[in-house]
Amino acid sequence: MQNMPVSTRRADANDAEAAARPPERLCKLPVFRPVTVRLLSLLSSEEADIHKVTALLNSDPAFSAEILTVANSSLYARRSRVVTVQRAVVALGLERTRGLAVTVALHGMVRNIKNKGAGLDCWRHSRAAGIAAQWLAPFYRIQSEQAYTLGLMHDIGRLGLLSAYPEYHGLLSSAAGSTEDLLEQEHQSFSVDHCEAGLFLTRTWGLPLEFWDTASEHHAPLTGQMGDRTDLVRLACLFAQALGYKAASGIQCQPAESLLECLPQSALSRSHLSLKALAVQLASELEADAFMP
Numbered sequence: 001m002q003n004m005p006v007s008t009r010r011a012d013a014n015d016a017e018a019a020a021r022p023p024e025r026l027c028k029l030p031v032f033r034p035v036t037v038r039l040l041s042l043l044s045s046e047e048a049d050i051h052k053v054t055a056l057l058n059s060d061p062a063f064s065a066e067i068l069t070v071a072n073s074s075l076y077a078r079r080s081r082v083v084t085v086q087r088a089v090v091a092l093g094l095e096r097t098r099g100l101a102v103t104v105a106l107h108g109m110v111r112n113i114k115n116k117g118a119g120l121d122c123w124r125h126s127r128a129a130g131i132a133a134q135w136l137a138p139f140y141r142i143q144s145e146q147a148y149t150l151g152l153m154h155d156i157g158r159l160g161l162l163s164a165y166p167e168y169h170g171l172l173s174s175a176a177g178s179t180e181d182l183l184e185q186e187h188q189s190f191s192v193d194h195c196e197a198g199l200f201l202t203r204t205w206g207l208p209l210e211f212w213d214t215a216s217e218h219h220a221p222l223t224g225q226m227g228d229r230t231d232l233v234r235l236a237c238l239f240a241q242a243l244g245y246k247a248a249s250g251i252q253c254q255p256a257e258s259l260l261e262c263l264p265q266s267a268l269s270r271s272h273l274s275l276k277a278l279a280v281q282l283a284s285e286l287e288a289d290a291f292m293p
Contacts, residue, residue: 023191025164032205033105035060043098044208053097054086066104073288095145099130102149106159113162118172121247122162125237126155127289128245128282133236135278139263139270140232150229151236153211154218157198158247165190176250179219195219226264235262243279245286 031037039056042048057064064085071088072081082088089097106126113119133151137144161168171189175182186193192200198215214233222238223231240246242256256275263270 023164026160026192026197026200027204029160029164029201030109032201032207033060033063033108035063036101036105037206039098039101040208040211041206043094048094050086050089050094053094054089057085057089057097057101063101063104066108067100070100070104093145095143099145099149099152102152103127106152106156109163110159113159113169116169118169118248119162121172121245121249122155122158124286124289125240125245125247126152126159127286128240128243129154129233129236131282131285132239132243132278133232135273135281136232136236136239136263139266139273140229141227141266142229142232147229147232147236150210150214150233153202153207154214154233154237155194155198155247156201156211156215157192157196158194160197160201161186161190161192161194172248174250175248178252182248182251183219222262224262224264226266235259238262239278240282243275243282245282 035056039053042052042056057067067085068082068088071092082091088100092100107123110119110123130148130150130152133147134144137147140147162172168186168190171185175185183193183195187196190197195216195218199212202211202215210229213230217230218234218237220230220234222234225231238254238259239256241251241253242259246253260270260273260275263273
C-alpha cells in the first residue's frame with residue numbers, strides 16, 4: 001500500500017507537549033461556536049433526540065437563523081422551504097444536522113479569511129475532504145454524515161493558524177515539496193505544525209475525542225483498516241488533494257487512481273466508485289458554497 005510522508009512528531013509525548021505549550025496567538029483564537037460544541041457532545045450520545053437538538057439550536061437565535069439559511073440553500077437542495085429549526089432537523093435527520101451545524105460554525109470561523117488566496121484554498125480543501133469522506137464511508141462501514149463531519153473538520157489546525165497568523169498565508173502560497181516538508185516549515189515558523197495546532201484547538205474547545213484524532217493524525221500512514229475513522233479521513237484528504245483541492249497548491253500528491261488501491265479490503269467492489277462522479281460532485285457543491293452567507 002502506498003502512503004504519503006508523515007510527520008516524525010506524531011508521537012503522543014510530543015503531541016501532549018505541543019498541546020500544553022501552544023503559541024500565544026493560537027491561544028487567543030475565539031472559541032469555536034459553543035452551541036456547536038454542545039451539539040457535537042449531545043449527538044455523541046445514543047440518547048440524543050430531535051427535541052433536545054432543536055432546543056439547543058434555538059438557544060442561539062443567530063446561529064439557528066444561519067442554520068435555516070443554509071438548510072434552504074442550493075447546498076442542501078431542499079424541494080420545499082423549511083421555516084423552523086425543528087422542521088429542518090426532522091427533514092435532515094440528526095447526523096446531517098450535525099454536519100450542517102459544523103459547516104455553518106466552521107464557515108463563521110473562516111468567513112474573514114476564506115476569500116483570500118490560501119484561506120480560500122484551505123476552506124475548499126476542508127469541504128472537499130468532507131465530501132470525499134462521505135463518498136468513501138461505505139467502504140469503511142462508517143456512517144456517511146459522520147464521515148463528512150470528520151473530514152470537514154480535519155484541517156481545523158490549519159484554519160486556526162490562518163486566523164492567528166497572517167504570515168501563514170504566505171507560507172502556504174509558497175510551499176513546495178512533500179507534506180512532510182510543509183509540516184517542518186510550519187514548525188520552524190510557528191513552533192507547531194497544523195496537526196499539533198489541530199490537537200490543541202480540538203482539546204481546548206472541548207470537542208469529542210474523535211475530532212482530536214482526525215485533526216492530529218490525518219497525515220499518518222494509511223492503514224486500510226475497516227471502521228477506522230481517522231484512516232478514512234486520511235484517504236479523503238489525499239483524494240481532495242489529488243482532485244485539485246489542495247490547501248497548498250505547490251505540495252506534491254499522488255494520482256487519484258492510485259489511491260483507490262488504498263481502500264480497505266471489503267465485500268464492496270471498487271468499481272462502485274467513480275472518480276468522475278466525485279469530481280462532478282465536488283465542483284457542484286463547492287460552487288454552491290459561494291452563496292453561503
